[in-house]
Amino acid sequence: MPAPNTAVSGTSPPTHAPPPHTDTPAPSLTKNDRPAAPRKPRALRVPRGVRRAVGPVGLLLVWFLASSTGVLPESVLASPVDVLQRAIDLTGTGELPQAIAASGRRAAIGFLIGATVALALSLTAGLFRLGEDVIDASMGMFRAIPWVGLIPLFIVWFGIDETPKIALVALGVTYPLYFNIYGGIRSADAQLIEAGRMVGLGRLGLIRYVILPSALPGALVGLRYALSTAWLALVFAEQVNADAGIGYLMSNAQQYFQTDVIVLCLAVYAVLGLLCDFAVRLLSRRLLAWRASFDGEGA
Amino acid sequence: MTTSVSTHVEVRGLTRAFDDKTVIDGLDLTIRQGEFVALLGHSGCGKSTLLKILAGLDSETEGEVTVPERRSVAFQSPRLMPWLRVWRNVVLGLPASSDRALAERYLAEVGIEEYAGSWPKTLSGGQAQRVSLARALVREPELLLLDEPFGALDALTRGKAQRLVADLWQRHGCSVLLVTHDVEEALLLADRVLVMDDGRIAYEAEVGLERPRNLGSPDFVRLRGELLHRLGVHDASAQLDEPTATTTATA
Numbered sequence: 284m285p286a287p288n289t290a291v292s293g294t295s296p297p298t299h300a301p302p303p304h305t306d307t308p309a310p311s312l313t314k315n316d317r318p319a320a321p322r323k324p325r326a327l328r329v330p331r332g333v334r335r336a337v338g339p340v341g342l343l344l345v346w347f348l349a350s351s352t353g354v355l356p357e358s359v360l361a362s363p364v365d366v367l368q369r370a371i372d373l374t375g376t377g378e379l380p381q382a383i384a385a386s387g388r389r390a391a392i393g394f395l396i397g398a399t400v401a402l403a404l405s406l407t408a409g410l411f412r413l414g415e416d417v418i419d420a421s422m423g424m425f426r427a428i429p430w431v432g433l434i435p436l437f438i439v440w441f442g443i444d445e446t447p448k449i450a451l452v453a454l455g456v457t458y459p460l461y462f463n464i465y466g467g468i469r470s471a472d473a474q475l476i477e478a479g480r481m482v483g484l485g486r487l488g489l490i491r492y493v494i495l496p497s498a499l500p501g502a503l504v505g506l507r508y509a510l511s512t513a514w515l516a517l518v519f520a521e522q523v524n525a526d527a528g529i530g531y532l533m534s535n536a537q538q539y540f541q542t543d544v545i546v547l548c549l550a551v552y553a554v555l556g557l558l559c560d561f562a563v564r565l566l567s568r569r570l571l572a573w574r575a576s577f578d579g580e581g582a
Numbered sequence: 583m584t585t586s587v588s589t590h591v592e593v594r595g596l597t598r599a600f601d602d603k604t605v606i607d608g609l610d611l612t613i614r615q616g617e618f619v620a621l622l623g624h625s626g627c628g629k630s631t632l633l634k635i636l637a638g639l640d641s642e643t644e645g646e647v648t649v650p651e652r653r654s655v656a657f658q659s660p661r662l663m664p665w666l667r668v669w670r671n672v673v674l675g676l677p678a679s680s681d682r683a684l685a686e687r688y689l690a691e692v693g694i695e696e697y698a699g700s701w702p703k704t705l706s707g708g709q710a711q712r713v714s715l716a717r718a719l720v721r722e723p724e725l726l727l728l729d730e731p732f733g734a735l736d737a738l739t740r741g742k743a744q745r746l747v748a749d750l751w752q753r754h755g756c757s758v759l760l761v762t763h764d765v766e767e768a769l770l771l772a773d774r775v776l777v778m779d780d781g782r783i784a785y786e787a788e789v790g791l792e793r794p795r796n797l798g799s800p801d802f803v804r805l806r807g808e809l810l811h812r813l814g815v816h817d818a819s820a821q822l823d824e825p826t827a828t829t830t831a832t833a
Contacts, residue, residue, distance in 0.1 A: 474657070474659065474661050475661055475663060477639055477657075477661070478655075478657065478661035478662075478663075479663075479674070479675070480639060481637060481639065481654070481655045482654075482674050482675030482676075482717065482721070483675040483676070483721075484674070484675045488675065492663060492666070492674060493663065496663065496665040496666075499665070572701070573664050573665045573666075573701045573702075573703065574664065574703070
């Protein structure tokens with residue numbers, strides 16, 4: 284044991300020594316290392332949330348100043364105050380809530396249909412080899428088609444009512460959910476499946492206690508993608524002959540050059556998307572409490 | 583069919599091939615009721631395959647295999663379901679009526695009942711391995727199959743786990759087949775040690791030593807040397823060249 288000890292004490296003095304001697308080469312390092320407590324008040328300690336808010340608030344401020352000084356004419360972009368005022372007005376008349384309700388209904392129905400299809404397809408493809416052979420290749424092929432490009436075809440098929448809009452949302456939702464659930468099922472650990480068989484789980488038991496839980500993290504990632512895709516699909520779909528909904532409000536505003544309404548509608552889409560994302564993240568935190576860590580993607 | 587009282591496991595002419603490579607080749611094996619048998623062999627000699635066949639996880643075999651109805655396995659890694667709390671892992675696969683109290687009784691037996699409500703991610707390797715043992719025991723197996731269950735544990739934890747297994751075996755009276763590559767572990771725990779080579783049992787030694795066993799006793803050292811010699815026939819590397827000095831040191 285003496286040999287390692289001397290080796291350690293031999294290396295440690297140099298590491299302590301530099302601060303007093305080598306002030307010039309690495310002053311910042313030594314400052315951070317040693318007297319942390321007295322230096323602290325000097326550095327501005329701003330809470331992280333405040334720091335993160337600086338960017339967006341600053342941008343809003345620039346926007347506001349540009350509008351109020353006339354640098355940014357209203358025909359190009361309405362001022363944030365106008366947008367807010369318009370939001371209050373339209374809420375008062377009931378137009379905005381109605382539009383949100385109409386769009387929300389499309390998104391919800393489309394999502395439910397898409398999720399059901401995705402779940403059925405991914406379970407069939409994930410659990411049965413025959414299902415995989417039949418479904419997965421086709422899904423791969425269909426995914427190569429940009430779904431937004433299907434709008435004209437959907438109009439031909441479904442007319443211009445609600446159906447093509449809901450169908451587009453459903454289609455946009457299906458792919459991310461399908462591929463993530465299918466991938467999750469197929470990534471189930473063979474060792475855990477063996478352990479499950481050993482404790483006497485049958486086919487259904489294995490699906491219930493081993494395979495589906497392993498697919499859950501992937502499924503939740505898919506859900507986040509699916510929800511954001513749902514809103515995106517809606518934005519596209521509502522450009523087509525809508526008679527209600529946020530997109531309808533927007534295309535009307537376009538005709539009258541009401542940039543404040545357009546901006547308001549965009550903001551509403553964004554907020555709805557954020558709310559969905561937030562809900563899924565809460566859900567993930569609850570459902571994936573067993574994981575050592577859950578996906579650290581930040582928003 | 584396992585009506586016979588004296589023989590619990592009976593294997594005759596067992597053969598298992600993967601593609602064109604024969605891993606088990608006409609193997610015969612008998613385990614008496616309540617007997618603790620250790621199976622030694624180089625990695626890749628087919629000992630884990632044999633264990634899987636006895637567990638019923640591999641049925642593409644030729645030959646006769648007779649095993650008791652209730653069998654449990656503790657694998658080299660604990661293989662707990664990370665999404666089930668510890669106690670649910672223990673009673674997983676049992677009839678729905680099995681409850682937390684039952685799980686806790688067996689967790690207490692392996693000494694970690696206080697973790698019943700924890701997630702597996704919070705357990706250390708040794709604790710997780712204990713849960714895995716509790717999960718095996720809760721089924722009250724007639725045959726307990728252990729696939730290098732201590733292989734991934736550090737030396738101290740391994741010693742404790744070995745004593746625990748010895749205790750559990752004496753209390754439950756089940757037959758045990760322990761697959762290991764650790765000669766000392768085999769000699770500490772087993773009534774009989776088998777050496778597997780070329781897909782069959784190449785050598786067999788009764789360990790007539792009193793329990794608890796003394797790593798330094800002359801008989802132990804002699805058996806150890808003999809087994810190492812049997813194992814070293816093909817590969818004279820790792821374990822072979824250690825004389826008795828290290829044995830007493832680890833004891």
